[in-house]
Every structure is written in structure tokens, then in C-alpha cells.
Amino acid sequence: MSEPDYGAPRGMPAELERALAAEVSLRSRMRYVAVGLAGGCAAVLIAVLWATEPQALPVRTQAVFAGLIAVGLAWAAVAAWALTRRRPLYAQDQVVGARLALAVSTVTGIVGTALASVRGTTTAALTTALVGIALTATAGVLLARARSRRRELLRLRDVLHGDCA
Template identity: 60%
Template sequence: MSEQNRAAHRAVPERLERALAMEVSLRSRLRHVAVGLAGGCGAAMIAVLWATEPNALPARTQAAFAGLIAIGLAWAAFAGWVLTLRRPLFARDRVLSAWIALTATVVTALSGVALAAVRGSTADLTATAAGGAVFTAAAMCALVRARHRRHELLQLRDALRQDTP
């Protein structure tokens, strides 16, 4: 084996070790704690607001409250899932969080566009649709990046497995 191949062989475990250390670091865990707290607290606050409102809330308001609670609970459940696992996720958590973000963004954007179409002017509709498109594009970019990162980590893992007898 040439010196260059030996150096490349040593580089794979080192790169994988660095990547996995970032995934299970205290900083990463604290980010997930913050996401879980934000989602759970947001859902709880909206649930309390909904529970203390008069019973005569319009159906669309109740649907909005239910949707926002569901989004908050999704983030809290996601964070709980990540924090309870004791092994590297190989960026699976990033892919899942990007899907949650994309879903929440699309639902929110479509709801806003529907509301603007029914109640707003053409300018309101245009502004809402443009904002929704920008945020949806950003969420889609996050999903593409997350899937790419996961693919990279899996390739590193597979390369390491090939090197191990």
C-alpha cells in the first residue's frame, strides 16, 4: 500500500470521529434541549390561551390553535427522541428536523395565503404568497443540506467499516 493510500485510510476514521463528536457534543445536546423547551412551552402557552378563551371561538381560530399546538409538540417530541438516544444519529436528526420545518412552513404559508385570499387585498395576497415562498424555499434548502450531510456521514461510516476486518 502506498503512503498516500495509508494517509487516506487514516483520514477516514479521523474525519468520522470528528463528525460524530460534533453530533454528540454538549453543545448539540443543549441545542436540542432548547428546541424541546421552545416547542413544549409554545404548545403549552397556546393550549392555556385556548382553554381560557370563551367557547364561542370561530372554527378557523380553533384550527389555528390546534395546528400551532401540533407544531410545538412535534418539536418537543423530536427533541425528546434525540436526547434519549445514546448513539450517533449520523445526521438523521437533521433530516427529521428539516422535514418538520418544511411541513410547518408549508402548512403555515398555505393557511396564510388562503386567509389573505378570502379576507385581504391583492397586495396582501401577493405579500403573503411571496413570504411563504421565501420561507418554504429556505426550509427546502435546509432539507437538501441535511440529506447531503447525512449522506456524507454514511459514506464515512461505510468507508470505515470496509477498512475494519
């Protein structure tokens, strides 16, 4: 039985081997299946709710539904992209997911705060802004960590390729 090919040369350090094995593990792939199903099912559910409304929805509601459908489809697309790769992505999937999370949390925070400011109280607007800031900051930290992890994995890979050349 041959060893799995992780896109790195033979004799790689145990640290890189563990990281690459985790990327292609069944557990990792099942997480992407779950993310894809959640995103796709959410998008379909919202689309069905929207399509079966007996009367036209207000424009703001239509915009929010369209946005939620887009977010669900984006997560499903990220999952499909990651699942169709046959080689390790060296944490590129984590970077893409973190970018999507940052974009969605930023837009949600801004739009939610604007709507709360117009339609709610000062307390509601402030609370919404704080939640938006917290979510955006968390997504930013996750993006920084994903980029750092990717750089480290690529550095290890490049060192190994240099040693084998």
C-alpha cells in the first residue's frame, strides 16, 4: 500500500506531515460537507420562503433575503471548492473562509447598525454596532491566524523543496 501524496517530498518533517494529513482527513472533509449543506440549505430555504410569499415583500426585505441567499451560496461554494481539491490547500481554504467571514460580518454590522439607527433607539443602535464590531474583529483575528498558518505551511514546504532540489 503506497503512502498518501500530500504534495510535499518524501521524508518531510513530522510537523508538516501532520498538518497535511489533517487537511485531507475525513474529519476535515466532513466539516466542509456540513458547511456546504448548511449554506446550501439555508439559501434554498430562504429562496423557497421568498418565492412562496403570497404578496410582494417590501424592497428592504427582498434585499435582505437576496443577501442571505448570496451568503449561503458563498459558503456552499467555498465548501465545494475545498472538497473538490485533491491535494492539500496549505490552509488556503482557511484564508478564503476567513475572508468570507470578514466580509459578511462587516457588511452585516454596517447594515444592521444603519437600520437600528434609523428605526430603533440609541441603545439598539449602539448594541448592534458593538456586536458588529465584535464579530468583525473576531473574523479579522481568524483571517490573520489563517494567513499566518498558510505562510508557515508554505515556508515548510518551500524549505523541503529546496532540500530536495
